[in-house]
Amino acid sequence: MCGIVGYIGNKNTSEILVDGLKELEYRGYDSAGIAILQDDKIEVFKALGKIKNLATKVDDSKFKIQNSKFSIGIGHTRWATHGKPTELNAHPHLGEYSYVVHNGIIENYKELKEELQNAGHKFVSQTDTEVIVHLFEFYFNQNNDADLSFAQTIKRLEGAYSILLITKSQKDKIFFMKHGSPMAIAKGKNDDEIFFASSDAPLIGYASDVVYLEDGVSGVATSSSLTFSTDVSWTTLPDSKQFAQKDGYRFFMEKEIYEQSDVITDSMMGRITDEEIIFDEIDSNIINGINEIKICACGTSYHAGLTASYLFERLTKVRCSIEIASEFRYKEPLLNKDTLFIVISQSGETADTLEALKMAKDAGLKTIVVCNVDNSSMTRVADTTILTRAGIEKGVASTKAFSTQTVILWMMALAFAKQKNVISQEKLKSEIKTLREIPNSLKVEDSIHEKCRRLSKRYLHGHGFFFIGRDVFFPLALEGALKLKEISYLHAEGYPAGEMKHGPIALADPELFTIALMPQHLHYDKIKSNVEELSARDSTICAISPLDFDLADDFIKTKPANHYMLEFFEMLIVLQIFSMEITVRLGNDVDMPRNLAKSVTVE
Ligand code: AGP
Numbered sequence: 001m002c003g004i005v006g007y008i009g010n011k012n013t014s015e016i017l018v019d020g021l022k023e024l025e026y027r028g029y030d031s032a033g034i035a036i037l038q039d040d041k042i043e044v045f046k047a048l049g050k051i052k053n054l055a056t057k058v059d060d061s062k063f064k065i066q067n068s069k070f071s072i073g074i075g076h077t078r079w080a081t082h083g084k085p086t087e088l089n090a091h092p093h094l095g096e097y098s099y100v101v102h103n104g105i106i107e108n109y110k111e112l113k114e115e116l117q118n119a120g121h122k123f124v125s126q127t128d129t130e131v132i133v134h135l136f137e138f139y140f141n142q143n144n145d146a147d148l149s150f151a152q153t154i155k156r157l158e159g160a161y162s163i164l165l166i167t168k169s170q171k172d173k174i175f176f177m178k179h180g181s182p183m184a185i186a187k188g189k190n191d192d193e194i195f196f197a198s199s200d201a202p203l204i205g206y207a208s209d210v211v212y213l214e215d216g217v218s219g220v221a222t223s224s225s226l227t228f229s230t231d232v233s234w235t236t237l238p239d240s241k242q243f244a245q246k247d248g249y250r251f252f253m254e255k256e257i258y259e260q261s262d263v264i265t266d267s268m269m270g271r272i273t274d275e276e277i278i279f280d281e282i283d284s285n286i287i288n289g290i291n292e293i294k295i296c297a298c299g300t301s302y303h304a305g306l307t308a309s310y311l312f313e314r315l316t317k318v319r320c321s322i323e324i325a326s327e328f329r330y331k332e333p334l335l336n337k338d339t340l341f342i343v344i345s346q347s348g349e350t351a352d353t354l355e356a357l358k359m360a361k362d363a364g365l366k367t368i369v370v371c372n373v374d375n376s377s378m379t380r381v382a383d384t385t386i387l388t389r390a391g392i393e394k395g396v397a398s399t400k401a402f403s404t405q406t407v408i409l410w411m412m413a414l415a416f417a418k419q420k421n422v423i424s425q426e427k428l429k430s431e432i433k434t435l436r437e438i439p440n441s442l443k444v445e446d447s448i449h450e451k452c453r454r455l456s457k458r459y460l461h462g463h464g465f466f467f468i469g470r471d472v473f474f475p476l477a478l479e480g481a482l483k484l485k486e487i488s489y490l491h492a493e494g495y496p497a498g499e500m501k502h503g504p505i506a507l508a509d510p511e512l513f514t515i516a517l518m519p520q521h522l523h524y525d526k527i528k529s530n531v532e533e534l535s536a537r538d539s540t541i542c543a544i545s546p547l548d549f550d551l552a553d554d555f556i557k558t559k560p561a562n563h564y565m566l567e568f569f570e571m572l573i574v575l576q577i578f579s580m581e582i583t584v585r586l587g588n589d590v591d592m593p594r595n596l597a598k599s600v601t602v603e
Pocket of ligand 1: 298299300301346347348349350353398399486597598600
């Protein structure tokens with residue numbers, strides 16, 4: 001997820017662009033850049049890291065906008081999905097005489113890039129974005145018509161994108177297109193300037209009316225006109241930037257829960273067809289000669305790894321073990337070179353996981369990191385990096401990182417199973433069909449959110465929670481317990497449902513809340529009898545299931561699904577929302593709970 005801004009008018013364009021990017025820093029900041037066109041001159045500034053680094057470059061440069069003179073400009077703050085965070089990969093991307101900023105993923109960029117290179121276009125970056133500006137110039141060099149060239153360009157693009165393009169060939173225009181990634185456009189209060197941004201935070205204070213583009217809407221802006229490809233509706237901007245940065249949600253955590261459906265699409269983009277799973281980053285026969293897959297992580301990432309351990313063994317028929325990094329690094333582990341070592345980390349900086357990775361690397365094992373932050377420490381150590389593309393995760397309680405990690409690992413298990421020829425093409429296609437339904441399973445239904453909000457008032461007062469599940473719903477139970485613990489400060493533990501009778505059931509009483517994960521398509525009868533044992537001992541039970549279950553005191557009905565992993569994601573949403581709503585009632589800081597940090601870079 002990146003942030004883009006644009007401006008047409010006669011104010012200080014560089015200042016407006018840089019300030020706008022600062023308001024979008026919450027969308028990612030591994031690098032940033034702006035391009036400004038005034039008279040015949042184009043100035044481009046790019047910098048790694050936070051926006052303040054870009055601001056310093058602009059301030060220190062000799063380039064000064066001639067105030068009260070007309071200029072146009074575009075800007076971008078990047079969260080890497082294709083290509084390392086470097087100045088070369090930072091946007092705007094340039095052609096001979098045109099510049100583009102882009103948020104999203106161009107799924108067919110490889111074939112476009114090859115076509116353009118064959119036509120003599122020279123590429124300098126590793127990004128998918130660069131194809132846009134070369135494609136535009138490819139057409140403009142033929143027809144000398146910028147509007148037509150832009151229309152031809154966007155017709156060739158596949159994937160998710162919001163684009164701003166400026167060109168010396170049309171010095172008073174900004175071309176724009178929105179498809180799958182957000183874009184807002186606002187008119188200045190004097191109607192003589194136009195503002196563009198990925199969300200409305202940068203627009204507040206400059207404008208009052210805004211249009212939030214729908215998918216498929218493109219157009220061109222000059223200082224005095226805005227032309228859209230379809231009718232659009234204008235609305236009034238919110239007046240709070242803080243509110244805007246959360247896209248209208250109360251907390252970053254809430255925004256990130258609701259984003260999961262979209263970011264999963266980004267995670268899968270370019271990596272899945274109806275017939276196969278493709279990880280360009282992974283050697284095509286990496287799994288051959290591997291006798292064990294060892295996964296290592298901490299916290300929520302560990303829960304994703306534990307979930308994946310079931311899927312890896314079940315699908316690839318290779319033994320899979322899972323380690324908590326802080327334990328692994330001191331247990332003098334036996335490491336064999338025929339083990340594939342996979343670490344999982346949202347931040348890529350967790351000290352224990354990083355150390356475990358280095359131990360495996362030093363022992364000569366093949367290493368993969370599944371990570372959300374490119375250029376983080378772990379991506380620089382592992383042999384292979386798979387980016388989850390969840391976009392920046394601001395809430396300390398991890399949500400969309402977990403769901404994207406789980407999907408990526410499931411896809412890896414399928415890819416390895418195919419490499420080992422232990423999965424039929426029919427089964428693979430069926431699993432791929434299921435993967436494509438995950439965004440729907442992760443959509444937050446209003447009825448579910450409201451049910452969790454209502455139940456939360458009852459679950460404030462227990463002396464403890466058990467979250468129970470079987471198979472992959474056991475790590476999901478662990479994740480649900482962790483979400484509740486870390487933001488509500490109420491005690492909770494995840495437990496294998498089948499283990500309750502080996503001691504913990506002694507705790508069963510009306511004050512003990514049991515959250516039971518009861519999927520229809522995985523050991524339903526087993527989990528049902530575990531819950532009946534607890535109910536018989538008067539534990540207060542909240543059952544989460546697509547099947548009606550009248551022995552529970554409370555019941556949250558999830559959407560029926562035809563695969564247990566879709567039920568998994570349906571229940572994940574419930575657990576995340578449930579914990580958040582309890583926390584809201586308790587008045588805790590949802591985004592920054594006490595004692596915690598977003599990234600644990602110390603032991
Ligand atoms: C999860 O909600 C917590 N914030 C924490 O457990 C986190 O998952 C853990 O610290 C690992 O972080 P990482 O994924 O960045 O390595």
